[in-house]
Amino acid sequence: MALITSCGNNKSTENDDKAVLDTVSLSNKNFALAYQDGDKIVATSIDTMKQISFGGATDPAISPDGNKLAYTLSDSVGNRSVWIADLENKSQGKLQVNGNNYYGAVWSADGNNIAFSVFNNQSVWKIGVIKADNSGYVMLDSTSKINAFGPNWKNEKEIIAHDIDNLYTFNLSGKLIDTKSIKGLIGNAYYISSSNNFFYSKDGKKLIFNASNGEVLDGLHDRAEAVYILDIASKKVAPISPKGVHAPFLFVTADDRIFYSGEEKPYTRSKIYVADLNGNIKTVVDKGSNPTGALK
Structure with missing residues (x-):
């Protein structure tokens, strides 16, 4: 309800x-x-x-x-829609999807399509895509055993997702068109979970993601996560979120604004920030988490 x-x-x-x-x-x-x-x-x-x-x-x-x-x-028996x-x-209205466990919508930049996570009948997480008018639902790569966590739009015709080890790119017909090792991209210093997200910059030259580097912050029960940016050509990874901030939620708009929520010590209140690709940060909401932004 x-x-x-x-x-x-x-x-x-x-x-x-x-x-x-x-x-x-x-x-x-x-x-x-x-x-x-x-x-x-x-x-x-x-x-x-x-x-x-x-x-x-x-x-x-x-x-x-x-x-x-x-x-x-979510309903009383745990079904999500x-x-x-x-x-x-x-x-x-409810999206017309053949399933009872789908969540986490993300819009394409033109607003014409919506992608989301959906659990298939082989107990594998896949990407669902539906048109904004609630028609034409398809499940991408529906028959393979590849898990697809954290779907996000690379551009208006391609979607990325990961299975903790690899970053996948699919086209809208469901074909897997690219596979990259996550460690090959960002190195071995980061811990990736199914809840982490990856976003390409508009020009495709940078990869923005959140992950843990194993740091334990005093007062935080979980391993701290931070927002990072990878320059794909140089393979250099730089932090976006400040040191000491736990940043478990990340969203990047198609015009390269980086929204994330983060907690500072004593880790009892989450704020929302926006940053650019150069790491300039501004606080936009004093209390909140899991942000998404519209285009300017």
């Missing part, structure tokens, strides 16, 4: 089947960022002056034009 409310309005409604947008008009509200705040999702303008929140939903993904929001809903809300006309 999800509950959606709007800032400045205390009315709310509930529905057992889907999230319900409130009746406040959202015209002329330019949403630029979506993120998790506890058990709710917040969609906001970049200056945080205009917001709408979704209770009970996870995995926020704002569309490139800022008009739609994808999110995951992706829903799309139109932030302007208040319509929303």
